[in-house]
Amino acid sequence: MAEMQVLSNMKRRIEKLVGEVKEVQNDLANSVNTMNNLQSQLTENKLVKDELDNLEQGAKIFKLVGPVLIPQQADEAKSTVNTRIEYISKEVKNAKERAQKVEKEQQQRRVTLLTEQQKFQALVQQVSAQKQ
Amino acid sequence: MKSRAESAVETPGGTVALGSLPPEQLDRLQGELQREVQMISASLSQLSNAVSRLTASKENAAQIAEMSNDQEILVPLTSSIYVPGRLADTKMVLIDIGTGFFVEKSPAAAEIHFAKRATLLKEEADKATQVHTQKRQQLEAVSAVLQRKTAELASQNRETKKEET
Numbered sequence: 001m002a003e004m005q006v007l008s009n010m011k012r013r014i015e016k017l018v019g020e021v022k023e024v025q026n027d028l029a030n031s032v033n034t035m036n037n038l039q040s041q042l043t044e045n046k047l048v049k050d051e052l053d054n055l056e057q058g059a060k061i062f063k064l065v066g067p068v069l070i071p072q073q074a075d076e077a078k079s080t081v082n083t084r085i086e087y088i089s090k091e092v093k094n095a096k097e098r099a100q101k102v103e104k105e106q107q108q109r110r111v112t113l114l115t116e117q118q119k120f121q122a123l124v125q126q127v128s129a130q131k132q
Numbered sequence: 133m134k135s136r137a138e139s140a141v142e143t144p145g146g147t148v149a150l151g152s153l154p155p156e157q158l159d160r161l162q163g164e165l166q167r168e169v170q171m172i173s174a175s176l177s178q179l180s181n182a183v184s185r186l187t188a189s190k191e192n193a194a195q196i197a198e199m200s201n202d203q204e205i206l207v208p209l210t211s212s213i214y215v216p217g218r219l220a221d222t223k224m225v226l227i228d229i230g231t232g233f234f235v236e237k238s239p240a241a242a243e244i245h246f247a248k249r250a251t252l253l254k255e256e257a258d259k260a261t262q263v264h265t266q267k268r269q270q271l272e273a274v275s276a277v278l279q280r281k282t283a284e285l286a287s288q289n290r291e292t293k294k295e296e297t
Contacts (some may be wrong), residue, residue, distance in 0.1 A: 044230045051229045051245075064232040077233060084231070 003127045010120045017113040024106045032104055035095040044087045049081045150277040155285070158278040165271040172264045179257040183250050189227075190246035196222055197239035 052061070052074065061077050062069040150158065188272065199222050206214040224236045227245060 009274075041231075047249075048230045051235065052233070055235065056241075060236040062226070062234040062236075064234065069226075069234055081233075122218055125267070 003123070003130075005121060007120070008128070010123065011117070014113065014116050014120060017109065017116060019104070021109045021113055024102060024109055028099065028102045028106055031095060031099040033094065035099055038088055038092045038095055042085065044093060045081055045085050045088060049078070049085060052081060054080050150273060153277075155278060155281050157279065158274055159230060160280060161276050162271065165267055165274060169264065169267050172267065173259055175255060176264065177259050179253055179260065183253050183257065184255055186246045186250040186253065190243050190250065193225060193239045193242040196225060197243070 032057065035046055055061070055074065059074075061072045063072045063080075064070075153161070196219075199219055201219055201222055203219045203222070205217055205219060207217040208214050223238060225239050225242050226234050226236055227242050227246075229235050
């Protein structure tokens with residue numbers, strides 16, 4: 001039963017491929033999550049920057065450090081927020097690139113899986129035709 | 133809305149007629165849309181929570197503006213224990229502007245601040261609601277076509293079985 005051997009081999013390969021596709025899918029969901037988190041942090045920081053830029057002269061600014069509010073100079077606060085925005089923007093860019101890479105990989109794996117499945121089905125039909 | 137026969141869905145690859153897709157892909161599309169709809173629902177409820185918090189803060193700021201120094205108030209220590217206190221300063225309130233920064237503002241300015249933020253979030257919520265409706269319609273279309281295809285396949289299977297016997 002050479003065909004049977006080939007079929008069961010293929011079946012095992014397909015199962016492995018399915019597992020891989022699922023793994024990549026999880027990976028993709030994770031990177032999308034990270035990206036969304038970073039994006040919302042970025043939005044929040046931009047809102048704070050906007051607020052700080054439009055403050056009245058002499059308004060008191062505090063920063064929450066643990067359980068205490070510490071007074072801060074406006075310039076200091078602004079530069080902190082600017083650095084954060086810069087940093088998070090970079091992170092967002094990295095996360096985007098990563099997500100795109102993972103998505104491409106997912107597409108490729110899916111195509112491989114599909115062709116493998118089609119081959120398998122064709123073979124199954126061939127074998128059952130031979131039997132009759 | 134388009135009729136069901138020509139219902140189409142936007143995918144990264146462009147517009148696709150649903151009727152031309154095999155059931156497996158429809159199933160995948162259905163799953164994806166379901167996840168998206170769920171995610172948007174979650175953010176919508178977060179947004180509406182935030183809007184109601186901001187509105188409450190705005191009302192509180194308005195109340196403070198009307199009070200005078202030394203006004204007696206009850207300060208909540210927990211949700212069930214209150215101690216009497218006096219307002220020391222009604223000219224300034226401290227507001228949270230995000231990411232751990234706090235700013236002193238007059239109650240009137242605070243009111244404006246909260247109102248501005250609430251409007252901003254409402255706009256976002258409106259946008260999200262639109263996307264939500266759109267995705268839900270797409271999901272319905274996909275589910276309908278998938279159901280039809282499954283039914284067709286099932287009846288085909290029955291017929292071939294009849295022929296065999």
